[in-house]
Amino acid sequence: MAVLDIRDLSVSYATPRGPLKALRNASMTISEKKITGIVGESGCGKSTLISSIIRLMAPNAKVGSGEVRFKGENLLARSENEMRALRGTEISMVFQDPMQTHNPVLTVGRQMIDIQYRDKLSKAEKRKRAAEMLALVGIPDPEARLNQYPFEFSGGMRQRIAIAMALMAKPSLLIADEPTTALDATLEVQIIKRLRELQDEIGCSILFISHHLGVIAELCDEVVVMYAGEVVESGTVRDVFHNPAHPYTRALLECDPGHIKVRTRNLPTIPGNIPDLVSLPSGCIFAERCDKRHEACEKRPAMGTAGPGHHAACHLIAERETA
Amino acid sequence: MSALLEIRDVFVRFKLRGGVFSSAGTIDAVSGVSLDIEEGKTYGIVGESGSGKTTLARAVAGLHHASEGSILYRGQELVDLPEAEFRKLRREIVMMFQDPIGSLSPRLTIKSLITEPFRIQGMSDRDLEAEAKRLLTMVGLPPEFAARYPYQISGGQARRVGVARALALDPKLLIADEPTAGLDVSIQGEMLNLLARLQDELGLAIMIITHNLNVVRHITDKVGIMYLGKLVEEGPTEEVFARPQHPYTLALLAANPEPDPDAQLMRVELQGEPPSILRRPTGCEFHTRCPFVQLRCSTEVPAWTVVHEGAHRCHFPEIWIKEEALTS
Numbered sequence: 324m325a326v327l328d329i330r331d332l333s334v335s336y337a338t339p340r341g342p343l344k345a346l347r348n349a350s351m352t353i354s355e356k357k358i359t360g361i362v363g364e365s366g367c368g369k370s371t372l373i374s375s376i377i378r379l380m381a382p383n384a385k386v387g388s389g390e391v392r393f394k395g396e397n398l399l400a401r402s403e404n405e406m407r408a409l410r411g412t413e414i415s416m417v418f419q420d421p422m423q424t425h426n427p428v429l430t431v432g433r434q435m436i437d438i439q440y441r442d443k444l445s446k447a448e449k450r451k452r453a454a455e456m457l458a459l460v461g462i463p464d465p466e467a468r469l470n471q472y473p474f475e476f477s478g479g480m481r482q483r484i485a486i487a488m489a490l491m492a493k494p495s496l497l498i499a500d501e502p503t504t505a506l507d508a509t510l511e512v513q514i515i516k517r518l519r520e521l522q523d524e525i526g527c528s529i530l531f532i533s534h535h536l537g538v539i540a541e542l543c544d545e546v547v548v549m550y551a552g553e554v555v556e557s558g559t560v561r562d563v564f565h566n567p568a569h570p571y572t573r574a575l576l577e578c579d580p581g582h583i584k585v586r587t588r589n590l591p592t593i594p595g596n597i598p599d600l601v602s603l604p605s606g607c608i609f610a611e612r613c614d615k616r617h618e619a620c621e622k623r624p625a626m627g628t629a630g631p632g633h634h635a636a637c638h639l640i641a642e643r644e645t646a
Numbered sequence: 647m648s649a650l651l652e653i654r655d656v657f658v659r660f661k662l663r664g665g666v667f668s669s670a671g672t673i674d675a676v677s678g679v680s681l682d683i684e685e686g687k688t689y690g691i692v693g694e695s696g697s698g699k700t701t702l703a704r705a706v707a708g709l710h711h712a713s714e715g716s717i718l719y720r721g722q723e724l725v726d727l728p729e730a731e732f733r734k735l736r737r738e739i740v741m742m743f744q745d746p747i748g749s750l751s752p753r754l755t756i757k758s759l760i761t762e763p764f765r766i767q768g769m770s771d772r773d774l775e776a777e778a779k780r781l782l783t784m785v786g787l788p789p790e791f792a793a794r795y796p797y798q799i800s801g802g803q804a805r806r807v808g809v810a811r812a813l814a815l816d817p818k819l820l821i822a823d824e825p826t827a828g829l830d831v832s833i834q835g836e837m838l839n840l841l842a843r844l845q846d847e848l849g850l851a852i853m854i855i856t857h858n859l860n861v862v863r864h865i866t867d868k869v870g871i872m873y874l875g876k877l878v879e880e881g882p883t884e885e886v887f888a889r890p891q892h893p894y895t896l897a898l899l900a901a902n903p904e905p906d907p908d909a910q911l912m913r914v915e916l917q918g919e920p921p922s923i924l925r926r927p928t929g930c931e932f933h934t935r936c937p938f939v940q941l942r943c944s945t946e947v948p949a950w951t952v953v954h955e956g957a958h959r960c961h962f963p964e965i966w967i968k969e970e971a972l973t974s
């Protein structure tokens with residue numbers, strides 16, 4: 324069963340040059356009790372995707388088409404009030420910039436107590452729970468720390484507090500946008516373990532965005548690869564990382580310095596730039612940078628099946644079958 | 647020859663507001679750090695979240711006051727340097743901040759943001775239009791980004807704007823706090839190659855703070871590992887990766903996630919909880935979590951011990967090698 328089923332979602336931003344098509348016909352399924360990772364080039368539309376799921380979008384954003392089905396119901400048809408009730412209960416969110424979560428003028432304790440406003444606990448009990456959550460994400464002296472303001476914490480601590488706050492609601496879907504970039508490797512592994520335990524314990528699904536392919540490999544069951552506003556590949560982490568079907572995915576994996584064990588001063592990159600999202604090319608979105616480009620690529624490829632549960636949008640897949 | 651930057655026994659102390667902690671009134675977020683950064687070299691600082699890396703960086707950039715110790719830049723003392731004097735140095739010493747979007751003023755366009763250093767330094771006579779274009783191109787962003795506001799760009803794009811702004815004035819010392827967090831591996835590679843090129847061309851010295859060990863391995867010459875406000879190990883990067891001396895370094899390196907779901911990981915489990923900076927552990931400050939802790943570790947403070955080109959703070963360096971030999 325899918326907790327979240329995104330169908331054909333298109334989102335654009337109004338700009339002086341015309342609409343910037345940040346997301347085009349994106350489809351993906353987040354299965355129940357699974358951890359799904361999203362990877363992709365910086366600016367490929369990951370944050371746009373999740374802001375449209377929870378409907379906290381920029382004022383100049385517009386949903387062009389599509390559905391966001393959460394437990395079978397289309398969230399795009401819900402009212403603003405219904406969405407507000409859903410956020411922080413059924414769906415929790417860890418933002419890319421932890422400062423987006425924290426109110427700079429309130430103590431962390433106050434904020435952690437406030438988000439429990441739905442629970443019928445005494446203030447002391449809520450405070451105790453807040454301290455327990457801080458301890459769970461490895462913040463020392465949690466009791467005392469509750470009296471401090473966000474700026475008095477380190478970058479990684481703020482990130483962990485954001486994770487702790489998102490978990491307090493015991494959501495059925497947790498969306499985390501690069502939540503571990505400011506954590507050292509030992510803590511990162513510890514947080515990954517906690518997320519896995521939690522996922523087991525409360526049976527939630529997690530949508531996890533990260534540029535760290537190692538973290539995706541370690542935490543996620545499934546992975547979705549995005550490029551310039553489109554989903555180009557999806558499948559189990561094992562299939563996608565071991566047998567990438569889309570040339571972009573392959574190029575991305577090859578660029579990971581985690582694979583390169585000999586010290587180098589010149590790291591591999593994918594030559595070229597992402598296309599202008601205001602005036603898009605007509606054919607395959609990756610064609611300009613693809614080393615496998617051929618005649619067929621002047622047409623936009625449809626999503627093809629590379630294996631069971633493994634899909635990619637590249638002409639090579641269909642051609643391989645007919646060859 | 648003396649180093650470009652010499653940090654000696656630096657402490658950065660924060661006052662705790664009344665009522666926050668019942669005990670002592672201050673914490674030492676940086677607690678006696680010494681290190682040298684050579685011209686044209688890259689020094690990596692890694693370590694536990696909350697160990698004082700950003701605080702140390704901000705002290706070098708003149709944004710926090712060092713309560714004790716000395717920070718010499720080309721022989722000039724930076725500690726207690728009046729702000730008016732420090733401003734002159736801001737052409738040469740620049741800092742890139744850890745929070746990408748949060749550190750960009752939301753009311754300024756990208757063009758104003760990346761050309762702000764010219765205005766601050768009284769260089770407004772430059773063709774700011776052309777400079778903005780040059781800087782955006784340098785970090786791989788299209789010139790049309792000049793007209794956007796920070797909230798209209800993605801997290802990784804904001805990070806690149808931060809790089810452009812930091813490099814606007816051709817600095818001599820770049821202090822970069824997590825410069826590649828939020829970048830995909832291809833753009834991360836571009837960014838690091840760019841820094842390496844500038845280093846070769848301009849002799850730029852870089853102090854880089856990062857949790858990404860893959861980045862550290864490839865671009866730093868020397869690496870320092872911090873724990874609870876102190877360096878616990880330092881050495882040439884290749885040596886530290888090949889032969890970590892301190893158990894915390896070993897645990898950190900072993901934790902680096904591999905980009906392969908079937909990777910066989912040899913993790914070193916740390917015990918217990920991260921220690922309190924208010925009640926620092928006695929003896930070796932890592933002893934509450936060290937998997938190799940011995941009797942004397944909880945009472946005797948290990949000295950900073952220099953070995954070859956590196957140094958560490960442990961009574962039993964490379965202890966795991968000996969333990970392995972015993973068990974096999």
Ligand SMILES: Nc1ncnc2c1ncn2[C@@H]1O[C@H](COP(=O)(O)OP(=O)(O)OP(=O)(O)O)[C@@H](O)[C@H]1O
Nearest residue numbers: 336365366367368369370371381798799800801802
């Ligand atoms: N409010 C906005 N107005 C105009 N363009 C926008 C706006 N917000 C985002 N964009 C553009 O839309 C594209 C997608 O942005 P998004 O933030 O979704 O990327 P992302 O995949 O999250 O990237 P990153 O990994 O760098 O965070 C980018 O090209 C970005 O510049």
Ligand SMILES: Nc1ncnc2c1ncn2[C@@H]1O[C@H](COP(=O)(O)OP(=O)(O)OP(=O)(O)O)[C@@H](O)[C@H]1O
Nearest residue numbers: 475476477478479660675695696697698699700701
């Ligand atoms: N302005 C401040 N006031 C009080 N305490 C502070 C302040 N800034 C930092 N601290 C504390 O100092 C310690 C070190 O913080 P710092 O930000 O330097 O850590 P860090 O090593 O950069 O961590 P991270 O990797 O998580 O960014 C932390 O315990 C933090 O809570």
Ligand code: SF4
Nearest residue numbers: 607610613620637638
């Ligand atoms: S469709 Fe063509 S251009 Fe696009 S990724 Fe496949 S081979 Fe490359």
Ligand code: SF4
Nearest residue numbers: 930933936943960961
């Ligand atoms: S001195 Fe002892 S406790 Fe400290 S790191 Fe070394 S072995 Fe571990």
Ligand SMILES: [Mg+2]
Nearest residue numbers: 370419800801
């Ligand atoms: Mg983003």
Ligand SMILES: [Mg+2]
Nearest residue numbers: 477478700744
């Ligand atoms: Mg920091």
